[in-house]
Amino acid sequence: MDKFSFLNAAHTAYFAELYDQYLQFPDSVEPSWRAFFQGFDFGVESSSNGQSTYVEVQKQGEPVEIPESVKKEFQVVNLIDGYRTRGHLFTRTNPVRERRKYSPTLDISNFGLEERDLDITFNAGEILGIGPATLKQIIIHLEKVYCDSIGIEYMYIRKPEEIQWIQSKLNINENQPDFNPDQKKHILKKLNEAVSFENFLHTKYVGQKRFSLEGGESLIPALDAIIEKAADMGVKDFVMGMAHRGRLNTLTNIFGKSTKDIFSEFDGKDYEQDIFDGDVKYHLGWTACRKTDNGKEININIAPNPSHLEAVGAVVEGIARGKQDRRYRENFSQVLPIIVHGDAAIAGQGIVYEIVQMAQLDGYKTGGTIHIVVNNQVGFTTNYLDGRSSTYCTDVAKVTLSPVLHVNADDPEAVVHSVLFALDFRMTFGRDVFIDLLGYRKYGHNEGDEPRFTQPKLYKAIGAHKNPRDIYAEKLKSQGIIEDGHVKALEEEYKKKLEENLDLSRQEETTVITPFMQDEWEGFEHVDETRMMEKVDTTVDMKILTEVAEAISQLPEDKKFMRKIKKIVELRHNMFFESNSLDWGMAELLAYGTLLKEGYYVRMSGQDVERGTFSHRHAVVKVEDSEEEIILLNQIEGAVCDFNEGTSCDFQIYNSLLSEYGVVGFDYGYAMASPNCLTIWEAQFGDFSNGAQIMIDQYISAAEDKWKLQNGLVMLLPHGYEGQGAEHSSGRMERYLQLCAKDNMFVADVTTPANMFHLLRRQMKVKYRKPLIVFTPKSLLRHPKVVSTKEEFANGTFQPLLDDPTASPEKVKSLVFCTGKFYYDLLERREEKDRDDVALVRIEQLFPLPTGQIKEVMSKYKNADDIVWAQEEPRNMGAYGHLLLHMEEAKSFRVCSRKFYGSPAAGSSVRFKKRHEKVLESVFDKTTENPV
Structure with a gap:
């Protein structure tokens, strides 16, 4: 039996293909060929060092001496691979100066070949599509393909079909243009x-x-x-x-x-x-x-x-x-x-x-x-x-x-x-x-x-x-x-x-x-601040709300889910159909579902948004044994986009790569192309959005002024001081509020599920689009008092200001304005102190600021001789500076806040509690030393 049969059985082009495969994935090559290529590489290395060119390969336990002619063929194959891999370094691509020098060069001596080989015909030319050719002809062809006005890098690609496609293109046209x-x-x-x-x-x-x-x-x-x-x-x-x-x-x-x-x-x-x-x-x-x-x-x-x-x-x-x-x-x-x-x-x-x-x-x-x-x-x-x-x-x-x-x-x-x-x-x-x-x-x-x-x-x-x-x-x-x-x-x-x-x-x-x-x-209007402050009908028929609630509170019966997932979905059912006490997660899902029913579609992306950073959303649930993804919002019957040729509307939600700058820019672009899509980006924590500051400054806040571009992107920024340190407390609302001007965007810090529901729906129900920045809660996601009824969802509307529902105007001596999660801290302290002379009023929309409603509330509480602005953020952060800029009366407010700080919050939980306590105390006792 011919001991070289394994070499003779294949065409040279096939040798080259196998050799490429060996170079990228050695273990995928049949052992005999792998041994041959290992011996060949060793031989090339030896010959380039001026040592013996004798090569011995182990073939099924026997030493095999490779004939000189076969070795030369493979040296030419190696030369071809050299041009394919490194030819781009030696091109004539710089029109005005010499290129940098690289070594080793593509000189034939670096591949174990000599001048006397130039006139020898090699089958390796078949690899290039030119058939058997002399080494000189092969080099001329390679120089044209890889080292002229075009240099191509592609040999690092790991898909053989892509490499073969590229090489076949190069072989056909020699990488040279052919225009009539x-x-x-x-x-x-x-x-x-x-x-x-x-x-x-x-x-x-x-x-x-x-x-x-x-x-x-x-x-x-x-x-x-x-x-x-x-x-x-x-x-x-x-x-x-x-x-x-x-x-x-x-x-x-x-x-x-x-x-x-x-x-x-x-x-x-x-x-x-x-x-x-x-x-x-x-x-x-x-x-x-x-x-x-x-x-x-x-x-x-x-x-x-x-x-x-x-x-x-x-x-x-x-x-x-x-x-x-x-x-x-x-x-x-x-x-x-x-x-x-x-x-x-x-x-x-x-x-x-x-x-x-x-x-x-x-x-x-x-x-x-x-x-x-x-x-x-x-x-x-x-x-x-x-x-x-x-x-x-x-x-x-x-x-x-x-x-x-x-x-x-x-x-x-x-x-x-x-x-x-x-x-x-x-x-x-x-x-x-x-x-x-x-x-x-x-x-x-x-x-x-x-x-x-x-x-x-x-x-x-x-x-x-x-x-x-x-x-x-x-x-x-x-x-x-x-x-x-x-x-x-x-x-x-x-x-x-x-x-x-x-x-x-x-x-x-x-x-x-x-x-x-x-x-x-087409059909969308440019509007000013007056129009932005108009009430919008965001009501929903209770029948539609119930259909959505049913869809998001029932898991497929033929699939297996974790016990905790079952419990979460059951809890949704109980909230809507039994206790009538709906939390933040339900507010979000019902807002998305009702919009889907009305012919809009929804896209959300951001880090870990499918579940939600704080495990409140669970928009995607996983089948336990297969990890199949189920999106219950896409099970809603009758959700059809009338603007998308009758196709089913869908809810798209994607956990993003760990990027803010790129992803916010992408979602901004998506919203620009899709005005009928509620497009949402959520930060893992609010101040992580500072990684996207260029997009916020250049596009979100300024594009309508600069380029007359509307955009309805929603940014959800978890915000609230719970003692989690400097990078997990503040959504840096002061930065967004500083960018607010005339009618460029909405900024909100809402405190009830119903208000969040109507805020999200308002974003789509108007005939214009503005970016919406929402400072969303963390601890309030499961706070027992942060609940709304389904009637408030069905029949309500977004309220830019929430007056105190329990205060008697005649009794109130201290009128406290606040925003966001801090309201519930103040409410708890007021109950502890049994202070019915303090009214707590929430400003839910920070821009455009509802100044008219704020003034109405102030006139309502005529006996209040102490008007307070209370915030958990340091004095130089939060909404206080914004209030001063947009409302003359705010200059006379007594301010209760942390001192001026460079860092948004303390890292020590003990220090955090001390500071928080001081602010709370100063709100209810104006004789207490102000923490500022």
């Missing part, structure tokens, strides 16, 4: 638009900030190619996010925004409507319906963004998921998110990692995102070597084993080829893919900067460098595709349109708001 003359002319046309637009602005608006795309103009033909091809592949909706670099160029040349409007923004004209403040031109969003060259109607959106460069990425993903859930639930690929990054930002900002980690999670996946990095090789004034520790700015892609293509931005055909490859991968596998568009930045960070201060050598090279359009035009001329005057004619035609629009813009005194996603918001 008309396609090349179209690429040149888009490049000309990009270059001419920037030149025009540079001439007409000298020194004005525009964050030009010069040096990265090939982004425009790249985006154009993605949109055109994706539409042919069935994509209906595009959602894009990008920071300011090249944004104006993208708005006009991809999204079709009129340059007349852009020129008006440059001229600093005011907006024709005074209901919002507007924003700088390179932050604005846009929505358009575009018809592709092949006649496909598509919806394209570029989201507005603040200067926090990567914040918009999370919002884009949320918008995309909102659109997918609403319209394309059966095929997420029909909505395509595209995020354009800067090189310094993608490497430096943690939000990118949070977004990337969402990519395959059930609650946040969007069927794959195309990430394009406009790589300037500098961040503001910081060199890339000072901006990251990783080799590439895109190395975050490896977190999710996403392929990365590094492309020379001066080679527009390579750029277009790369993005089409990326699109194909996304549509095939539903996964993220990254394009590193390596170019430069012609001017400083903005057009007023002097970049030579900090990068003199680089900018000397850039100053002598031709733009990508002129480089490409010369190439097409040499190919006989265009004639000498072609580019000049394109430029003159385009600039003529720009001049006409500039003249038109200067004939108008005002400019209009840039519309964004207006199609989703």
Whole structure:
């Protein structure tokens, strides 16, 4: 029997496939092959050290000497794998300077091969799809595929089918673009638009900030190619996010925004409507319906963004998921998110990692995102070597084993080829893919900067460098595709349109708001504070309330549940059908269920929200022996979305990754795309939301003023002083209240289940949307006095202020205003002291502040000579400062609170009790030394 039969039985391409499998998963390879590969690796290592090339392999207990010819074949296989794994390090992708040097190189000597092997024919060429070929031919092919204008990283991917797909694509086209003359002319046309637009602005608006795309103009033909091809592949909706670099160029040349409007923004004209403040031109969003060259109607959106460069990425993903859930639930690929990054930002900002980690999670996946990095090789004034520790700015892609293509931005055909490859991968596998568009930045960070201060050598090279359009035009001329005057004619035609629009813009005194996603918001109104204070009908028919209660208080009989789960669900039944004493958890679930019955849908996410941090919600229950998830709210009969083509409404709830910044941004985006969805983010503890402060400052509190964007996101922030220390007491309400102005959001700190029920329902029942911040309780979730009747749920309404239900106005000498959980501490102390001369009044809505009702209450208690503001938070925190800003009368209130502190609460439970006790005592005895 031939002792080499196990080698001869397979084709060389099969050897290579097995070898790749061995390198990634050694134990998955049949033992004989594993022994062979181990011997081969040892042999390669030995030969590279100048030692004997004799290789002996254990095959079923016998020593096997590998023939030199077979060993050489595998050395060529190893060389091929070297190019596949490390070829990207040796590409010609940098248009303006030499690349860094890496070792070992791809020299054949590093693979045990010699000059004399160059003319030998190897079967290993079959792996590349070129058949048996000489080593010289194999190397030429590998250089074209892996080391030209495109470098690709993909060998770390762990799914063989994805690797094989990528390799087959590379084998077919050698990673080289192959466009016909008309396609090349179209690429040149888009490049000309990009270059001419920037030149025009540079001439007409000298020194004005525009964050030009010069040096990265090939982004425009790249985006154009993605949109055109994706539409042919069935994509209906595009959602894009990008920071300011090249944004104006993208708005006009991809999204079709009129340059007349852009020129008006440059001229600093005011907006024709005074209901919002507007924003700088390179932050604005846009929505358009575009018809592709092949006649496909598509919806394209570029989201507005603040200067926090990567914040918009999370919002884009949320918008995309909102659109997918609403319209394309059966095929997420029909909505395509595209995020354009800067090189310094993608490497430096943690939000990118949070977004990337969402990519395959059930609650946040969007069927794959195309990430394009406009790589300037500098961040503001910081060199890339000072901006990251990783080799590439895109190395975050490896977190999710996403392929990365590094492309020379001066080679527009390579750029277009790369993005089409990326699109194909996304549509095939539903996964993220990254394009590193390596170019430069012609001017400083903005057009007023002097970049030579900090990068003199680089900018000397850039100053002598031709733009990508002129480089490409010369190439097409040499190919006989265009004639000498072609580019000049394109430029003159385009600039003529720009001049006409500039003249038109200067004939108008005002400019209009840039519309964004207006199609989703038809029928919704912009309202002021007066409308926000109007009472809203949130009543529910008792029959509907009962149907919902039945659904959430019955477990499936054919499944096994933990005893505690059974008890929780039984308790719900008892609350509603026997004791008529409903707690906070029931208030939430009944609010969600009744909204589902009325044709809305509900999404909630956050850390541990399915059960609830304090185990009060149990919106998802698990079958004990299988961990199957049961959502009782989705068992409600007759809950149908009339706005979603008759499909069943559902309650979606997801435990999030351990992120605040990214998840709040995602849910904000989701709410932006889904005004008929009650979208909720809950913090594990209220002050954990400070991890999302950028989203709160830039979007939640300011977006309606900046971008005329409504949003109904609800944030639930557990808040209350129970002695759990500095990070588990305060939702930092003072920060939200400081952001409140005019009519930008609701802030509430409610104390009864019924008020919470109506507050959540109000969020959907109005014909406008405002963010809602709710400081929710912890200890009150099971407090025996924090209950409401089902009649209060069915027939009540949200009450911004709750007067004291037991106080007699004639007897009251001390009128105490408070908010939230502290009310129940005060109530308990009042009962202990038997003080019927003290009235406790709760302010349930902190913004808009119900000042009219507060004044009415003050006039009601005419005999009260002591008016108190009581809060458990330190004086510099909580709602006291907000009260002073919005109500003149508050200046005369006696304040009972903790002292001024830097930390929200004491870490020691003993110290906590002392401070809390002092505040309580000061409320009931104004002669007691005030704790301040």
